[in-house]
């Protein structure tokens with residue numbers, strides 16, 4: 001009977017490995033790190049799983065042997081020979097785990113300390129992260145601009161994140177680049193991320209933070225250094241002037257409705273909100289609010305009913321705007337590059 | 338609302354007094370009724386049954402919640418239950434399963450079995466024992482009423498501030514959480530004190546500490562954990578109650594408070610809590626494995642020592658729930674090492690079970706199947722526990738489905754499987770009938786494999802980027818497949834559970850009565866009839882060795898030696914005061930939730946009246962005479 005159970009488990013395991021190695025489309029896998037921090041962490045994951053597989057194997061072997069060998073057989077009578085224990089066996093299964101744990105503990109302590117050390121000033125790009133229900137703000141203090149939802153970084157360079165929250169606790173996690181760290185209101189936490197290659201790395205909020213916790217996604221976009229410099233230049237001197245009548249009308253609608261919360265640099269707007277994502281160069285965003293592809297239809301959907309798309313978020317719906325105004329507004333926003 | 342309730346209560350009370358409801362005959366009829374017997378009982382066995390039944394009820398509730406959760410996660414973008422409603426479900430599922438299923442089930446079994454195992458006639462404080470139960474039930478009901486009146490708590494079972502503060506969780510949900518847990522928690526603390534006193538003071542002659550059965554030992558250590566771990570929770574809840582109800586600022590950053598303090602206090606309670614629900618499970622497994630291997634426990638002393646060490650270490654590791662809070666490398670490394678240390682005594686236990694079976698004669702009853710199924714399952718949960726203690730790796734595991742898989746392996750694969758083994762094992766003792774073995778095997782072979790189908794994939798969900806507590810996930814092949822498999826597994830677990838419930842019903846209706854010792858057991862509970870008489874032991878047994886009954890059996894004796902001559906037995910009288918006091922606290926809790934402070938005050942007054950009456954109520958109890966005992970014992974033998 002027990003044999004059946006084990007072979008079942010075995011089947012199960014193998015299906016998994018087939019499944020896991022079979023396909024990888026758009027997965028954000030801890031097992032496939034794209035930067036040194038996550039790679040180090042994967043080393044510990046592998047080391048600990050290795051040791052633990054060993055323990056599991058030892059237990060399973062004894063377990064299977066015992067369960068098969070010592071089943072009651074027909075004709076057995078009375079009690080089997082009793083014994084009380086064995087000191088040397090007790091010592092064996094106390095000492096061996098201690099040794100295994102030391103093997104695991106030494107690199108753990110080393111890495112905890114080394115990963116806890118933050119880079120010296122000037123050796124890393126600094127980004128100040130502020131989490132809000134349910135979006136992320138990224139500020140580049142060296143360059144003096146702010147963006148939202150999409151953090152751009154250069155490849156091969158340490159990025160030093162200083163993080164806090166404006167409301168509840170969130171946690172920033174980019175599985176392919178590094179493990180996670182909480183953002184606490186009124187406190188600063190720090191961590192380092194780094195990417196080897198250009199690309200877009202998905203990030204998630206991992207601390208329950210309210211109704212749309214599941215949708216608090218963001219991205220880290222890594223560029224070669226010169227592409228990054230170009231992006232920085234654009235962000236520093238954005239050109240947000242309307243270029244035709246359609247865009248002019250769009251900018252007008254924006255100025256009337258949106259800038260109490262949002263900010264948009266480079267368009268000569270008088271007001272500048274600070275409770276919502278900065279919309280400067282919005283045409284460069286790959287997604288709206290971290291969850292919808294950035295195009296005109298989705299922009300209209302978002303503006304008409306943001307509560308449906310991200311329940312409980314702090315952007316009101318703009319159903320009262322005419323379809324045309326929304327179209328102009330989208331035109332204007334999406335052309336900001 | 339509050340005033341309305343107060344007035345109705347008063348009117349009903351006056352009506353009862355003035356309309357002859359308060360009439361001697363009527364009262365007598367009530368007092369003889371079956372239900373009155375149960376709600377005023379102070380018998381540890383009946384209270385144990387009440388706990389077990391209540392936990393069964395909440396298990397169904399929490400189980401339905403988990404089915405709804407898995408249905409929502411069956412494929413990406415599902416819109417079945419989203420946003421805040423989903424958060425309510427996950428909060429209530431977690432809170433219910435921990436506080437209103439696992440704990441009462443274990444406490445119920447402790448209640449029933451521990452006095453029998455140590456050769457006692459009841460627990461030390463029967464009145465407080467009844468009070469514990471009614472407080473637990475009031476708290477549990479109060480919290481679940483939230484679904485009907487105002488919305489359930491939605492900040493997770495950990496209820497982290499500031500999310501749990503008014504600003505981010507408006508509405509009464511979190512108030513239900515705070516007051517429900519507070520009331521249930523008071524009951525649990527009382528229970529802890531009760532068990533400690535019982536085990537220290539009421540052991541039968543000859544039952545030394547190093548002869549206590551393992552289940553009693555784990556109960557003892559668990560009770561000590563309750564005594565030290567539950568008060569921090571009570572304090573934490575009280576602070577949160579002040580923040581939410583009276584505008585205090587303990588946890589609000591804006592007001593100069595600190596939200597991280599909540600996390601510390603919560604986990605100073607919360608980590609011992611997980612050992613609180615696993616240690617008794619260890620005890621149960623030790624009993625079941627030993628009995629059905631037909632062998633004394635291997636390495637008894639080291640098992641006891643391991644239990645005590647685990648209990649102690651459980652207070653030294655809470656920060657491993659907070660590695661990503663940013664407390665610094667120093668704190669993280671110290672707590673990581675302390676956490677890894679727990680693996681050592683736990684490993685000792687696992688190997689001792691294996692070597693108890695080694696050379697034994699394994700009899701695969703359903704109880705034994707569950708106990709044997711527990712071992713590898715729990716080991717998987719244990720080793721992933723060491724993995725998440727590895728700080729930098731935990732930066733990846735933390736708050737993902739990997740963690741969800743880990744703690745379901747320890748809580749379901751650990752506590753629940755052990756409790757099921759214990760239920761099949763002790764069912765004949767408690768209800769006088771064996772659960773059907775055939776249905777039991779169905780239960781095992783559907784439930785356990787399906788458990789693995791549900792939870793094993795979740796390790797990989799975490800590694801592939803799925804955070805916990807999310808109502809949807811990215812549509813990628815791996816996440817889609819694994820989530821689907823995980824949801825399919827729930828079907829099997831449900832089938833298994835239904836088979837179990839059916840088994841309970843069928844056994845109750847049709848089961849055959851069994852003798853006092855249906856499994857050829859080793860410990861004292863098997864020396865009395867099934868179920869035992871109200872006084873348990875007509876004569877207290879004289880314990881002459883570890884595994885007391887086995888010791889006598891090996892000497893060729895069929896019975897325990899008596900430690901006292903047959904004589905009249907003193908029994909505590911039953912009392913309706915525990916129920917009244919619990920109702921008082923319930924009203925008060927509900928008053929606070931509704932912000933109806935008159936109702937809250939009235940509830941507290943009822944509680945104080947109950948306490949006052951109890952303090953000045955000189956109740957000598959009653960005696961069962963020698964004649965009656967002889968009569969009863971004769972009836973039992975027949």
Ligand SMILES: [Cu+2]
Nearest residue numbers: 170205209216
């Ligand atoms: Cu968040």
